[in-house]
Amino acid sequence: MHSKNTLFIDCKEAVRICDKAQYDEAGLWEKFKLRLHHAYCSSCRKHSVKNGELTKLCDKANLKCMDPAKKKALKDEIRSACSKES
Amino acid sequence: MPSSKLNPELWVDRYADYLFNYTISRVNDPVMAEDLVQETFLAGLRSAKGFKGDASERTWLIAILKRKIIDYYRKNNSAKGKAEVKINFSNNEDEGDWLEEKVADQFDITAEDAMENEELALIIEDCLSKLPPKQAAVFRMKTIQGMETEDICKELKITPSNLWVIIHRARTSLMSCLEENWF
Numbered sequence: 001m002h003s004k005n006t007l008f009i010d011c012k013e014a015v016r017i018c019d020k021a022q023y024d025e026a027g028l029w030e031k032f033k034l035r036l037h038h039a040y041c042s043s044c045r046k047h048s049v050k051n052g053e054l055t056k057l058c059d060k061a062n063l064k065c066m067d068p069a070k071k072k073a074l075k076d077e078i079r080s081a082c083s084k085e086s
Numbered sequence: 087m088p089s090s091k092l093n094p095e096l097w098v099d100r101y102a103d104y105l106f107n108y109t110i111s112r113v114n115d116p117v118m119a120e121d122l123v124q125e126t127f128l129a130g131l132r133s134a135k136g137f138k139g140d141a142s143e144r145t146w147l148i149a150i151l152k153r154k155i156i157d158y159y160r161k162n163n164s165a166k167g168k169a170e171v172k173i174n175f176s177n178n179e180d181e182g183d184w185l186e187e188k189v190a191d192q193f194d195i196t197a198e199d200a201m202e203n204e205e206l207a208l209i210i211e212d213c214l215s216k217l218p219p220k221q222a223a224v225f226r227m228k229t230i231q232g233m234e235t236e237d238i239c240k241e242l243k244i245t246p247s248n249l250w251v252i253i254h255r256a257r258t259s260l261m262s263c264l265e266e267n268w269f
Contacts, residue, residue, distance in 0.1 A: 019254050023228065025235065050261050057264065061207035063230045066106040070120050074127060075098040081131050082094055 213263035
């Protein structure tokens with residue numbers, strides 16, 4: 001395993017930081033290492049652009065989730081209805 | 087061939103969010119949308135015998151949902167007497183009489199955008215439904231519900247590094263799915 005303090009990171013680590021950065025969870029030092037990695041790794045650079053696009057699309061789509069509690073209640077309701085039938 | 091058997095116990099996990107996003111873009115009220123999705127599932131259960139297996143389970147549920155949405159608007163209209171649509175072209179004398187002078191350019195752009203976004207939301211939901219359930223669940227919690235990493239880890243009993251691996255796999259699959267269906 002690589003040490004956390006190395007300046008040069010491998011692609012696996014770069015991708016991990018890139019994912020974290022999509023959720024604003026990458027630290028400054030991590031972002032710097034990612035930039036440095038992108039300077040010489042074109043495939044990670046491309047991946048990063050695509051990853052950013054996915055984030056933008058998800059924001060734009062304004063996706064919604066049903067309330068988890070409501071989902072669970074609905075699941076239970078369906079389950080009990082099914083068991084009554086069978 | 088679509089499978090001709092219904093699996094009502096999996097409906098909520100598989101289709102609830104898809105149907106919810108479909109509904110919310112049409113009724114614009116989260117609570118009402120939840121109720122309509124619930125009614126759809128229950129109506130589906132009642133009429134499960136009528137399912138012939140010609141369409142996929144989801145298409146069939148969407149067909150039921152569409153009727154529920156129409157019923158909702160009908161009920162709303164008859165209750166409030168809003169059934170008629172009033173078109174009044176010239177309520178302001180200061181503006182020109184020609185329709186061309188009154189074209190609202192800005193509105194049309196946003197309307198189109200809204201339609202495009204709605205389509206996009208359904209495509210993303212579609213792509214999400216093709217992911218392994220756990221990947222989709224983690225992605226939803228993180229991206230759509232905006233939950234903290236720590237909270238998700240606690241709830242699903244996974245480690246943060248495990249979470250990022252799952253997120254990475256989900257995002258990679260979504261990227262290629264969207265590349266096929268959106269761009």
